[in-house]
Amino acid sequence: MLLTTRLKGRLATACGQYLPQLVLLVLLANLADVDFLIGLGTETNVNALHRGFTHSLAAAVFVALAVSCVWRIAAGFWRSAILYFTAYGSHLLIDLCTGTQIGWTKSGSGVPLLWPWPKNFSSPLILIFGVRHQSSSALFSIANVWSCTYELLTFGAMTVVALIFWTRILKSQTNRPVP
Ligand SMILES: [Zn+2]
Numbered sequence: 001m002l003l004t005t006r007l008k009g010r011l012a013t014a015c016g017q018y019l020p021q022l023v024l025l026v027l028l029a030n031l032a033d034v035d036f037l038i039g040l041g042t043e044t045n046v047n048a049l050h051r052g053f054t055h056s057l058a059a060a061v062f063v064a065l066a067v068s069c070v071w072r073i074a075a076g077f078w079r080s081a082i083l084y085f086t087a088y089g090s091h092l093l094i095d096l097c098t099g100t101q102i103g104w105t106k107s108g109s110g111v112p113l114l115w116p117w118p119k120n121f122s123s124p125l126i127l128i129f130g131v132r133h134q135s136s137s138a139l140f141s142i143a144n145v146w147s148c149t150y151e152l153l154t155f156g157a158m159t160v161v162a163l164i165f166w167t168r169i170l171k172s173q174t175n176r177p178v179p
Contacts, residue, residue: 024073025083028084028088032055032088032091032092032095034054035050035051050133051120053115055091055092056092056113056114057089058114059115060092061085063088064081067084092111095111097122097123098128098129099122099126099130100130101126102126103125104126105124105126106124108123108126109130110122128147129143132147
């Protein structure tokens with residue numbers, strides 16, 4: 001949305017126009033980890049309920065439908081719901097590929113993707129280091145600084161490449177002569 005508007009006008013205008021939608025999608029992409037707060041509020045242990053039902057497809061569908069009832073950022077209920085599901089589901093996908101060792105290591109801790117079935121699923125291919133959050137000293141450890149730097153560099157590079165390709169596609173569409 002931002003890029004399409006960017007081609008027509010200034011980026012600042014585009015950001016202002018779509019900021020609420022972007023904020024909502026970012027919030028949805030992080031919503032699954034709200035179980036940290038539930039754990040802290042009910043169990044006095046921040047990890048007590050972590051990677052429970054909020055990390056499931058059922059939660060993703062429920063949140064997507066519920067938010068789409070309240071606010072539609074695309075044309076129609078189902079288009080908005082699909083966008084919300086994609087944002088929420090991106091978190092599940094990343095957690096599926098998170099583990100202690102990068103590569104084909106099967107070191108993921110897994111998520112209950114098909115909750116209420118209690119089986120934990122994880123990808124054998126690990127692409128992301130898990131953030132350590134057992135204690136405050138683990139949270140602010142050098143290992144976590146490294147994890148964050150790794151994520152920033154790899155996902156930053158992927159985003160830049162995707163944006164370059166997308167911009168080229170949009171430009172070639174707008175420059176195409178009208179028959
Ligand atoms: Zn998570």
